[in-house]
Amino acid sequence: MNKFEKFTEIIEKIYAINPDENFGDKVFKLFKEAVDFDEGYIFFSNPERLEYSFNPRAASLKEIQEPALKENLEFKNLVFGTIAISGKAFTQEDKKIFRTFASIISNLIKDIELTKVVKMQIEALQQGYIETREHSQKIKEADKIKTKFFSHTTHELRTPLNSILGFSELLGNEFAGKLNKKQKEYVEDIKISGINLLGLINEILDMSKIEANAMKLNLQTFQVSLAVNEVINTVSPLIIKKHINLSKFIDNITLTADYQKFQQILFNLLGNAVKYTQENGKIVIKAKQEQQNLILSVKDNGAGIDKKLQKTIFKPFTQGDKIASNSTGLGLAITNELVKLHKGKITIKSEPEKGAEFIVSIPLAQKWDLYRSLH
Ligand SMILES: Nc1ncnc2c1ncn2[C@@H]1O[C@H](COP(=O)(O)OP(=O)(O)O)[C@@H](O)[C@H]1O
Ligand SMILES: [Mg+2]
Known part of the structure; x- marks a missing residue:
């Protein structure tokens, strides 16, 4: 070689x-x-x-x-x-x-x-891929824990709060004996704080349910006036305290919807109307039928909402310049989701300084569910 x-x-x-x-x-x-x-x-x-x-x-x-x-x-x-x-x-x-x-x-x-x-x-x-994957896994888990935590704690908070509200109602109605003027005033204050707190807790609970996609409709057929009157009763201490003149025009309508969620929609809108209207203000609630839809509106003569804010108002945590106490900025985001869940629509009419009107339109019956189950 x-x-x-x-x-x-x-x-x-x-x-x-x-x-x-x-x-x-x-x-x-x-x-x-x-x-x-x-x-x-x-x-x-x-x-x-x-x-x-x-x-x-x-x-x-x-x-x-x-x-x-x-x-x-x-x-x-x-x-x-x-x-x-x-x-x-x-x-x-x-x-x-x-x-x-x-x-x-x-x-x-x-x-x-x-x-x-x-x-x-x-x-x-x-390495980057592994880290990103681990990271997103962690975020997902943290998110789940957060949602679970919120829904658990808010549940736990709601129970004692309901008894605070119930007992202050009993005291206020003098079932347990006569109260003097000061005592009556204090009991009323307890009740108002309780209602506000319940509103906040409900908002957080609802938002976490929406985030977890756990919002389901529990359909029932009921009289609109019954549901509306119950909400007005709940909010009335706030209305009385602010000397607001509330009028209602509720037609005789039968609705098939989620009773509790329907009330939540009205509770949020009415709560806002009271919150953002000055003392001695005016609120009008109307419910009427238009074709196959229920039209529910809440109108006030309060501060109103400027055009810019109107565009983002249904997004979570959106609030106006004057942030009221007891506010999370979640109320309208939740309301919007609840209306959408009912295949409805919500619109605003407002002129700054003159007041605001929120109009909800939802179908009288949830026919599409039947339709969906047949196809
Ligand atoms: N009836 C109303 N009149 C004037 N402003 C309103 C009214 N309803 C809602 N808003 C404005 O929209 C914002 C968002 O409302 P919402 O989502 O219910 O949050 P929150 O009431 O907790 O602030 C409020 O902070 C307020 O600025
Ligand atoms: Mg609100």
Whole structure:
């Protein structure tokens, strides 16, 4: 076997090298079988990267003991280093073999470098992907816990609050004995604070249910006037305290809807009307039928809502400039969701300083559910 044949065999072995940190050692060891030399070097143009040197004694290209063979390491005409062997008088044959060797090493190193970079990029991407996935998982879990926490605590808060409201009602009606004027006033204050707090708790509970997609309609057929009167009764202490003149025009209408949610819609609108109307103000509640829809409206002569706010008012946590106490900015967002759940629509008519009117339109019966279950 002549030198060239031997070299071809060696090249095959070089290609089979696993490109790890001993690449230089391995390459030169193999090459030594084709051309004899003492020391081999691979220098990179970037001096920090003297990575692949075999038995290196020289710190730079100039220090290499002569006689030596040197070839540039090139990739697409770009010189990125030098390969050298030294220690012997080399023949013409050696020179030829070495030149080929240098060009093969150039390609191999470039390959290794590229593979390294690509590998690093892939690793970074994978790491990023894992982190993002873990992160979003955590967010989802935290969100679930938050929703659970809210609905649990608000439930727990609602029960004692209802008994505060119930007992202050009993006291106020003097079932447990006569009250003097001051006592009556205090009991009324307890009741009003309780109603406000209940409103807040309900808003948070409803919002967390909406977020969890857990809002379901519990359909019932009922008289609109009955549901409206109950809501007015609940809110009446607030209305009386502010000396608001409330009038109602409720037609005789039978509605199929979720009773409690329908009341919540009116409670939120009426609550706002009371909240955002000055003392001695005026509120009008109307319910009438138009084609197959119930039209429910709550109109006040309070501060009104400017055009800009009207556009975002149904988004959660949206509030006007004058933020009232007992406010979360959730009421209208929830109201809007509840109306949508009934396949209805809510609109605003308002002129700043003159008052606001909220108009809800919902179908008299939830026919689409029947339709849906048949198809
Ligand atoms: N009847 C109304 N008159 C004037 N402004 C209103 C009325 N109803 C709602 N708003 C405005 O819309 C905002 C959002 O209402 P809402 O979602 O019920 O939140 P909150 O009552 O908790 O502030 C209120 O902060 C208020 O600025
Ligand atoms: Mg409100």
